[in-house]
Amino acid sequence: MKDQLETWHINNRINLYLLDVIEESALEDVSASKGRKVGDQFAHLHNVRLMWLKAAAPELLEGLLKIDKEVKINKEILQTELHKSAEAMAKLLEKSLAENKIKGFKPHPTAFLGYLISHESHHRGQIVLTLKQAGHPIDQKTQFGLWEWGSR
Incomplete structure (x- = not known):
């Protein structure tokens, strides 16, 4: 269980690492396909977490x-x-x-963790692409840093 929880925390630190390098004004950037703004992508990650909490453990929503x-x-x-x-x-x-x-998810909690990380990774990729298309690409160090899970 310790490894799964640490994996979840690393995933979140990667999200925050990406957010940290983005200029405040770039949160308004929109992809060429007119999808969500960069800031809305990050908000979506948070809101999907709330959706799962509401379904599986609503008592954990307090203060969110x-x-x-x-x-x-x-x-x-x-x-x-x-x-x-x-x-x-x-x-x-x-x-x-x-x-x-886990209430509302099959087959088991480890698969749920994989699902959550896959979802958030997908949106990190969309964020990076949106920033690039909008003329605010993230630097190469950060691009590689998104994959350095052992140091996050």
Whole structure:
């Protein structure tokens, strides 16, 4: 269980590492296909976590803010809320791993962890592509850093 929880925390640190290098103004960048803004992508990660918490462990939602259209998205809000939702998700994972089940998801909690990380990795890729298309590419050090899970 310890390894799975650490893996989840590394994933979140990678998200925050990417967010940290993005200029505040670049949160407004939109992809060439007119998808979500960069800031909205990060908000989506957080909001999907809340969706799973609501379904599987609503008691863990206390103190968490849904980042919807009325919330002015900035790096501070994203960093704070991603950190808080990651902690709540870690509690959900810990409980689910101990019980070997997660409400609303099959087949098992380790697969759920894989699902969560796959989803968030997909959106990190979209964020990087959007920034590149908008003329704000992340530097090469950060690009490689997204894959250095052993140092995050």
